[in-house]
Amino acid sequence: xxxxxxxxxxxxxxxxxxxxxxxxxxxxxxxxxxxxxxxxxxxxxxxxxxxxxxxxxxxxxxxxxxxxxxxxxxxxxxxxxxxxxxxxxxxxxxxxxxxxxxxxxxxxxxxxxxxxxxxxxxxxxxxxxxxxxxxxxxxxxxxxxxxxxxxxxxxxxxxxxxxxxxxxxxxxxxxxxxxxxxxxxxxxxxxxxxxxxxxxxxxxxxxxxxxxxxxxxxxxxxxxxxxxxxxxxxxxxxxxxxxxxxxxxxxxxxxxxxxxxxxxxxxxxxxxxxxxxxxxxxxxxxxxxxxxxxxxxxxxxxxxxxxxxxxxxxxxxxxxxxxxxxxxxxxxxxxxxx
Numbered sequence: 001x002x003x004x005x006x007x008x009x010x011x012x013x014x015x016x017x018x019x020x021x022x023x024x025x026x027x028x029x030x031x032x033x034x035x036x037x038x039x040x041x042x043x044x045x046x047x048x049x050x051x052x053x054x055x056x057x058x059x060x061x062x063x064x065x066x067x068x069x070x071x072x073x074x075x076x077x078x079x080x081x082x083x084x085x086x087x088x089x090x091x092x093x094x095x096x097x098x099x100x101x102x103x104x105x106x107x108x109x110x111x112x113x114x115x116x117x118x119x120x121x122x123x124x125x126x127x128x129x130x131x132x133x134x135x136x137x138x139x140x141x142x143x144x145x146x147x148x149x150x151x152x153x154x155x156x157x158x159x160x161x162x163x164x165x166x167x168x169x170x171x172x173x174x175x176x177x178x179x180x181x182x183x184x185x186x187x188x189x190x191x192x193x194x195x196x197x198x199x200x201x202x203x204x205x206x207x208x209x210x211x212x213x214x215x216x217x218x219x220x221x222x223x224x225x226x227x228x229x230x231x232x233x234x235x236x237x238x239x240x241x242x243x244x245x246x247x248x249x250x251x252x253x254x255x256x257x258x259x260x261x262x263x264x265x266x267x268x269x270x271x272x273x274x275x276x277x278x279x280x281x282x283x284x285x286x287x288x289x290x291x292x293x294x295x296x297x298x299x300x301x302x303x304x305x306x307x308x309x310x311x312x313x314x315x316x317x318x319x320x321x322x323x324x325x326x327x328x329x330x331x332x333x334x335x336x337x338x
Contacts, residue, residue: 001274002202002211002288008195011293016190017123017200018332021130023184024192025177026121026169028074029092030113033099034082037107042076042083045102045238047219049231050078058145058158058169060229062219063098068242070217071098073209073229075169077145077158084113084156086169088209102238118177120170122184123192123200127167128159133187136170136180150180163227163329165204166197202290202303205258205328212256212287212303219243220252221305223328252308254284258326259302259318266299269319276304276318283307286319292332301330 016022033042043051048061055078062073072094074087087095092114099110122131131138137148137157145158153176158169172180185191207213207222220243224230232247246252259276261269269289276284284306291300304318306325314325 001286002198002208002290004195004199004202004290006291006293006298009199009291009293012190013192013196013199014293014332016192017196017203019125021122021124021126021184021189022192022196022200023120023122023181023189024194024196025181026119026197027089027194028086028114028119029089029095030084030086030117030119030171031092031095031099032082032084032111032113033103033108034111035108036081037104038081038083039078041103041108042085043234044236045098046076047224047230047237047239047243048076048228049234050076050083052231052234053078053143055080056139056144056146058139058143058160060160060164060227062224062229063095064219064237064239064243066238068218068239068246069215070209070213070219070222073207073213075158075160077156079145079147079156084171086119086171090210116173117171118174120168120172120177120181120184121166121197122168122170122189123166123197126188130184130187130189131168134183134189136183138168150176150183153180155180161228163204165201165206198288199290202288202301203330203332205256205303205330207256207303208288212305217305218246218252220246221254222256226328254305254307256328257304257306257310257312258328258330259286259304259316259323260326261300261302261318261321261323263297263299266297267321269300269302269321273319276306276316278310278314278316283310283316289319303328
């Protein structure tokens with residue numbers, strides 16, 4: 001379970017996420033396919049449609065088991081005959097194993113770029129304006145990626161969609177990452193850390209590998225329809241039969257929901273207790289928790305995997321405390337300057 005307490009979430013951070021631009025180093029793995037068949041091979045594995053996105057496309061999606069369970073999720077950047085897949089560090093070996101098993105070397109070669117690159121992500125409503133002031137080239141619109149330079153440093157700069165937990169992703173060489181971050185900070189950005197990116201993810205209602213997503217999770221259970229992580233019009237891919245059958249003929253039995261804990265008093269969710277119960281029945285689990293300062297005090301929010309019959313508006317017991325099930329994403333609280 002992810003847990004961001006008051007020691008990691010400050011009023012300054014929340015205000016920056018609500019009104020400004022937060023710049024943070026992202027710990028990721030980057031695995032690339034390159035060659036004449038790279039796009040076709042990747043298209044046959046990803047839940048989303050990299051062919052439709054075209055050259056310069058930037059899409060989110062997952063690789064699945066044949067039974068439709070999520071193995072790893074990430075962001076695919078298509079540049080010419082290359083597709084870079086940015087995934088959480090825990091997904092590095094999983095992607096490598098799938099590509100090794102599934103991609104013929106005569107069609108595409110795999111390269112693990114993780115140790116030769118560094119990544120910044122920029123979050124907040126002023127992310128684009130801050131990047132422009134910092135003289136950083138930007139993609140033409142959401143869901144696009146470009147190859148460019150910032151100063152003398154080669155970069156791949158991607159712009160995510162509006163529902164994503166970040167606005168910009170800047171991939172560059174490790175020796176240039178501090179200089180690029182410095183540009184953004186001098187242009188008005190605020191320096192963030194891993195907790196800032198994690199809070200942005202929770203607020204956006206975005207699932208995380210090995211947190212909301214486990215070895216039995218299917219895409220529709222963790223908001224892939226809402227966040228644009230799956231295509232129902234593309235050709236075949238591994239696990240498609242289960243995903244399509246559920247979409248056209250059935251429904252998921254559990255869903256990723258928000259949890260809004262009582263603010264008066266702002267009781268802390270119990271450590272090591274993830275159960276969600278309703279009317280004395282186990283209906284799910286808490287996966288992520290975060291403290292939000294607001295008003296004169298604050299409150300806890302969370303993400304939970306909850307049975308579909310427990311609809312938004314329902315009061316439950318989550319991690320031993322009273323909470324209301326809510327739709328996602330969360331709204332950031334308004335915090336007046338001190």
